[in-house]
Structures are given as C-alpha cells and as structure tokens.
Amino acid sequence: MPVLDPSLGPAALTRRLCDIPSVSGDERAIADAIEAMLREHAPHLAVTRDGDTLIARTELGRARRVAIAGHLDTVPINGNLPIRDVLDPESGEPVIWGRGTVDMKAGVGVQLALAVELSDPSVDITWIWYDHEEVASDLSGLGRAMRNRPELFAADFAILGEPSNGTIEGGCNGTLRARVTMLGRRAHSARSWMGENAIHRAGPMLERLAAYEAERVVVDGLEYREGLNAVRVEGGIAGNVIPDRCTIEVNYRFAPSRSVAEAEALVRDFFSDADEVEVVxxxxxxxxxxDAPLARAFVEAVGQQPTAKLGWTDVSRFSALGIPAVNFGPGDPLLAHADDEQVPISQIMSCAAALRAWLTAG
Structure with missing residues (x-):
C-alpha cells in the first residue's frame, strides 16, 4: 500500500496522491492509503468508510460544524504521470505538473494535511474524500454516502476543494442534457424527393442554437453565465439513404436561480418544433x-472577492441538504482535465494557510 506521511505538508502530499493512479472506478488504492494515514496519525477523528468514500469527523461538541470535501478520482491518464516539479515558463514559479494536480489532488492534499494537524479547531469538522466524481452523477460516492449515512453530513457550512485559483467561488450553475430529435422519411438518395431528410430539418434548429445569446444572471451578488449548446449530432444510416431521424444532444448550463423544472421548461419551449425532446x-x-455567518468569516479569512462558479460541482449536493456551500481550492479551473495540469506550490500553501487561520480562529 502507498504510504502517506502528513508531516511532509500539503505540497508533498499532493505529489504522493497524484502518483497513486486513481482514474474513476479505480480509487481503492488511494482510499486505502488515506484511511491508513488517518487511523495512524489522526486519533482525534472518527473515521467511517462507505465503499471508497471516507468520512472523518471531530466530535468536540462545538456549536457549529463545517463539512470540507474533495474527490479522489481523476479523468484518464494520458502520459502525464508520474508528476514532475517544473518552473512555469511565464512566471518562473515552481509548479507541480501532471494528471490530477489541479483536479483535485492539490485540494485533497491541503485537506489531509489540515485534517491531521488540527486536533482542536474552533468548529467541529467533517472531512470527506469520495470516489466517482468524474463520471455519471448517479455513480457519485458522495451521493451514495449521503444516502447511506445522512446523519454524518449534517453541517452549518460546506467547502468543496475544487480548483478555484485559491479564491472563493460561490454556488454553481445547474446542468441539463436533452436529446432533441427531428423525424423524416427514408428514401433512396437517388430519389430523394420521395423522402424527407431529417438532417436537413435539423439545420434551422442548429442555426437557431448558434444564434442563441445566453443570459447573464446575478444571484445574490454574483454573476452566472448560462449556456445552451449542441454537444453532439447523430443521424444517417447509409451513404445512399435519406435519413429519417436526426438527434441533437444539447447541454443547458443554467443559473442557480432557476429550478430544474424551469430549466426543462425553457429547453422544451426553445425546441417546441422538434418531434421529440427527451431530458436524459x-x-x-x-x-x-x-450570507451565512460562517461564509462571511471565511471570505474575510481568504481576503479576496468571491466570484461565481460557472460549472456544476458537488456544492449542489450540499445545497440540496440546506447547507450553504462554496468552492475553494488551489489550481486554475481552466487547466482541469487538460494534459498539462499544473498547480503552483505557492497556491497550495496559501490555501492551506487561509483554511488553517479560519478553522482555528476564536
């Protein structure tokens, strides 16, 4: 089993975590290593395991509890492990380069170092590290553990260690995928007038999508940008047959002021001329x-103006439980899933310092 030494600090933990391959579905080794580290070095934490998800809690009787979470899995490796220490060519700053550094082993490294270090924080803390984040939502280890052990997730505030360049990103957009289908009538392409071309019928719909101007919506002082886009087109069965079906898969990213039902209604209205609209x-x-008191204190500790999280993250799961939640972690979110993922060591350390100061403030 890989050995994790928390005394080396968050940057060294980031390196070690990244070098344990943990593509979605293969998180057992990294979960085993983290569990072993916690049981050896963190006797102040009550550790529970659900599959490859770990929940480690302080039980100090504090008036308030904070949940701090991070996922263990990565997207597939593409020649970018083992990690390397290099200098950023533009800034000259030392960075850790390789798969998972940004999304999100640096955030997990910060969390693990503090979980072991902080035996007497000013709030009770629930640390959560979970599997299957980078795949379909119904496979999420966080969602599974919340269903299996809901009592372990009660909290007054939550922080998800998604990469945010060391700033606070509040909330997140919602997301909806739909399959929009236009129907036609098959015919031999030599006698195309005998049929009705479903791909041609889809053309005006794609033009309308290309011209669509997504809204910018201000929610509680933060601006969220929406997006409605075609992400896949399927149609045709042979090179000499007029197609009788063309399906456009669309993705709608919507502001958190909208409910899923409202988002679905907008998509169905936009594609009202389609033959079928299936939300998948x-x-x-x-x-x-x-606006939560703990959130305001956290903003002060970080010392930077929060911005909106434009993608979807698991803060949504905490919000659904009535727990205010934000994203906060080292790494540029624009590098998440990129083959040249890299995180500045200084950002790892500054995130750790901000979290430490906030969690130990009187």
Missing part, C-alpha cells in the same frame, strides 16, 4: 451561500 440528465445548481 439534470442536476440543480446551488446559490452562492455567502
């Missing part, structure tokens, strides 16, 4: 949650 996946957004 949807997840609600999360409001910023920055």
């Amino acid at each position: 996946d949807a997840a609600p957004g999360a409001r910023p949650g920055l």
Whole structure:
C-alpha cells in the first residue's frame, strides 16, 4: 500500500496522491492509503468508510460544524504521470505538473494535511474524500454516502476543494442534457424527393442554437453565465439513404436561480418544433451561500472577492441538504482535465494557510 506521511505538508502530499493512479472506478488504492494515514496519525477523528468514500469527523461538541470535501478520482491518464516539479515558463514559479494536480489532488492534499494537524479547531469538522466524481452523477460516492449515512453530513457550512485559483467561488450553475430529435422519411438518395431528410430539418434548429445569446444572471451578488449548446449530432444510416431521424444532444448550463423544472421548461419551449425532446440528465445548481455567518468569516479569512462558479460541482449536493456551500481550492479551473495540469506550490500553501487561520480562529 502507498504510504502517506502528513508531516511532509500539503505540497508533498499532493505529489504522493497524484502518483497513486486513481482514474474513476479505480480509487481503492488511494482510499486505502488515506484511511491508513488517518487511523495512524489522526486519533482525534472518527473515521467511517462507505465503499471508497471516507468520512472523518471531530466530535468536540462545538456549536457549529463545517463539512470540507474533495474527490479522489481523476479523468484518464494520458502520459502525464508520474508528476514532475517544473518552473512555469511565464512566471518562473515552481509548479507541480501532471494528471490530477489541479483536479483535485492539490485540494485533497491541503485537506489531509489540515485534517491531521488540527486536533482542536474552533468548529467541529467533517472531512470527506469520495470516489466517482468524474463520471455519471448517479455513480457519485458522495451521493451514495449521503444516502447511506445522512446523519454524518449534517453541517452549518460546506467547502468543496475544487480548483478555484485559491479564491472563493460561490454556488454553481445547474446542468441539463436533452436529446432533441427531428423525424423524416427514408428514401433512396437517388430519389430523394420521395423522402424527407431529417438532417436537413435539423439545420434551422442548429442555426437557431448558434444564434442563441445566453443570459447573464446575478444571484445574490454574483454573476452566472448560462449556456445552451449542441454537444453532439447523430443521424444517417447509409451513404445512399435519406435519413429519417436526426438527434441533437444539447447541454443547458443554467443559473442557480432557476429550478430544474424551469430549466426543462425553457429547453422544451426553445425546441417546441422538434418531434421529440427527451431530458436524459439534470442536476440543480446551488446559490452562492455567502450570507451565512460562517461564509462571511471565511471570505474575510481568504481576503479576496468571491466570484461565481460557472460549472456544476458537488456544492449542489450540499445545497440540496440546506447547507450553504462554496468552492475553494488551489489550481486554475481552466487547466482541469487538460494534459498539462499544473498547480503552483505557492497556491497550495496559501490555501492551506487561509483554511488553517479560519478553522482555528476564536
């Protein structure tokens, strides 16, 4: 089993975590290593395991409890492990390069170092590290553990260690995927006038999508940008047959002020001329949650103006439980899933310092 030494600090833990391959579905080794580390070095934490999800809680009787979470899995490796220490060519700053550094082993490294270090925080803390984040939502280890052990997730505020360049990103957009189908009538392409071309029927719909101007919506002081886009087109069965079906898969990213039902209604109205509209996946957004007292204190500790999280993250799951939640972690979110993922060591350390100061403030 890989050995994790928390005394080396968050940057060294980031390196070690990244070098344990943990593509979605293969998180057992990293979960085993984290569990062993916690049981050896963190006797102040009550550790529970659900599959490859770990929940480690302080039980100090504090008046308030904070949940701090991070996922263990990565997207597939593509020649970018083992990790390397290099200098950023533009800034000259030391960075850790390789798969998972941004999304999100640096965030997990910060959390693990503090979980072991902080035996007497000013709030009770529930640390959560979970499997299957980078795949379909119904496989999420966080969602599974919340269903299996809901009592372990009660909290007054939550932080998800998604990469945010070391700033606070409040809430998240919702997301909806739909399959929009236009029907036609098959015919031999030599006698095309005998049929009706479903792909041609889909053309005006694609033009309308290309011209669509998504809204910018201010929610609790933060601006969220929406998006409605075609992400896949399927149609045709042979090179000499007029197609009788063309399906456009669309993705709608909507502001957290909208419910899933409202988002679905907008999509169905936009494609009202389609023959079929099937919603295949949807997840609600999360409001910023920055008006909670703990959130305001956290903003002060970080010392930077929060912005909106434009993608979907698991803060949505905490928000659904009535827990205000934000994203906060090292790494540029624009590098998440990129083959040249890299995180500045200084950002790892500054995130750790901000979290430590906030969790130990009187």
